Amino acid sequence: MSALLKLVGTPGTNQNSATVQHPPITRPVSVLTAREHEVLHLMADGLTTKDIGFRLNITFKTAACHRNHILQKLSVTSTVSAVRWGIREGLILP
Secondary structure, rough: OOHHHHHOOOOOOOOOOOOOOOOOOOOHHHHHOHHHHHHHHHHHHOOHHHHHHHHHOHHHHHHHHHHHHHHHHHHHOOHHHHHHHHOOOOOOOO
């Protein structure tokens, strides 16, 4: 057991910790509108842009616009990165 603790490190310390520490997010959560939060959740659920439009009763073009605004506001280039941001901010449960 002590060999494992030496390898992983003791809980609560940063010495040789096996977990990755992410820098704090400096963008405020309010950077997204309520509708963009809704779209982000649907993106996290794995819905396509077409499915998001259908679910929210909006056109494909409007859903794509919301998705693009989310990516631009978060300065990311993929759905995965946007969802990871949502998880780190506590908006999306892992």
